Amino acid sequence: MVNRENLVNRPAVLMLRALGLGDFLTGVPAYRALRAAHPEHETVLAAPSALAPLARLCGAIDRLLPTGELAPIEWAGPPPDVGVDLHGNGPASHELVAATGARTLMVYASEAAPHEKGPWWDDDEHEVSRWCRLLEWWDIPADPRDLLLDPPDVPAPAEGAVVVHPGAAGGSRRWPADRYAAVARALTDMGERVVVTGSGRERPLAHEVAERAGLSADAVLAGRTGLAELAALVSRARLVVSNDTGMAHLGFAYARPSVTLYGPVSPALWGPPPGEPQHAVLWHGAGGRPGDAWGAVPDPRLLRITVEEVVDAARRVLPQPT
Known part of the structure; x- marks a missing residue:
C-alpha cells in the first residue's frame, strides 16, 4: 500500500469485503481488475484491520479502511467515485456501500434486492468467478486466475516445511x-x-x-x-x-x-x-x-x-x- 499523503485529492474506488482470510484472497482478481480499470484512483478496501499485511502483497490496494462484517463504513472526505459491494447480494451490504455516497454503485441484484442495477446473483458460482462476473457486467475485464500474491519481506518461521x-x-x-x-x-x-x-x-x-x-x-x-x-x-x-x-x-x-x-x-x-x-x-x-x-x-x-x-x-x- 502506498503512502496516503500521496493520495490527497485523488478520486477513490471503495471496495467492501469485510470477511475472513479466505474471503479476502478470493477477491484478489477483482481488486486488481478495479485497479487496472481506474489507475488514477485511490483504491480503498473496507475490511478487517488484521488483513492489512496481505493487502500490501496483492499490488492493488492503496489503503485498507478497517471495518467489521456488516458494520458501518467510516468513510471520510469526498464520496468515492465508485463503490463496489464484494461482500454480499442484498440490502445489508449494499446499503453500507451506498451510505458512503459513491457516485456509481456496482452490486448484485438478487431476490433480496431485485431492483438493483447489476447482474443477477448465482448461488452455484465459484466465489472467485462471482466477483469477476460482477465487474465484467460493468465492462471491467477480470481474470479469475489472477490470484497470486507477492511474498512478504519477512523470514519464514520454518523454511521448506x-x-x-x-x-x-x-x-x-x-x-x-x-x-x-x-x-x-x-x-x-x-x-x-x-x-x-x-x-x-x-x-x-x-x-x-x-x-x-x-x-x-x-x-x-x-x-x-x-x-x-x-x-x-x-x-x-x-x-x-x-x-x-x-x-x-x-x-x-x-x-x-x-x-x-x-x-x-x-x-x-x-x-x-x-x-x-x-x-x-x-x-x-x-x-x-x-x-x-x-x-x-x-x-x-x-x-x-x-x-x-x-x-x-x-x-x-x-x-x-x-
Whole structure:
C-alpha cells in the first residue's frame, strides 16, 4: 500500500469485503481488475484491520479502511467515485456501500434486492468467478486466475516445511485431530519437516495433533505467527494440508502443493484454480446445495475422507528431490 499523503485529492474506488482470510484472497482478481480499470484512483478496501499485511502483497490496494462484517463504513472526505459491494447480494451490504455516497454503485441484484442495477446473483458460482462476473457486467475485464500474491519481506518461521492446518472456523469443516496426527506422523516418516499452524484459539488443537503425531512442541506454530509470517511460511512450504479454510487459499495464493479436505461445501464453489495439478482436492460429496459451513460437528462428507487418501494425495503432489 502506498503512502496516503500521496493520495490527497485523488478520486477513490471503495471496495467492501469485510470477511475472513479466505474471503479476502478470493477477491484478489477483482481488486486488481478495479485497479487496472481506474489507475488514477485511490483504491480503498473496507475490511478487517488484521488483513492489512496481505493487502500490501496483492499490488492493488492503496489503503485498507478497517471495518467489521456488516458494520458501518467510516468513510471520510469526498464520496468515492465508485463503490463496489464484494461482500454480499442484498440490502445489508449494499446499503453500507451506498451510505458512503459513491457516485456509481456496482452490486448484485438478487431476490433480496431485485431492483438493483447489476447482474443477477448465482448461488452455484465459484466465489472467485462471482466477483469477476460482477465487474465484467460493468465492462471491467477480470481474470479469475489472477490470484497470486507477492511474498512478504519477512523470514519464514520454518523454511521448506510441510504445513498441517487442522483448524477451521466452523466445526463442520474440521477433520478430526487424530486423523491429522496420523497424516503428520506419516509425513514425518517420509522425511518431511512438519509444522502445525492455527490461530491462538486453535493452539490447544494444534498441540493435540503434534503430541499424537510425536512432534516436538517447537513444531506448533499456532498462535505464534502474525499474518505476514504465516504468508512467508506458506510461500516457502513444500506442502500445505488443510481443511476448507483460509489457509487453503493462502496455499493457492502462493501456488504451493496442497491437499485440501472439503466437507459441507463443494470445491466447485471454494476450490483451487482449475487445471493446476499441484493442488489435490478431496471431497466425497455430490451436487446439490451446500451443507452448513458453520455447523458444530464434522460434516459426514468430510468424515468419509480417510487418512490413506490424504497421505496418498500428499505423495502425489510433493515435489520430488532433484
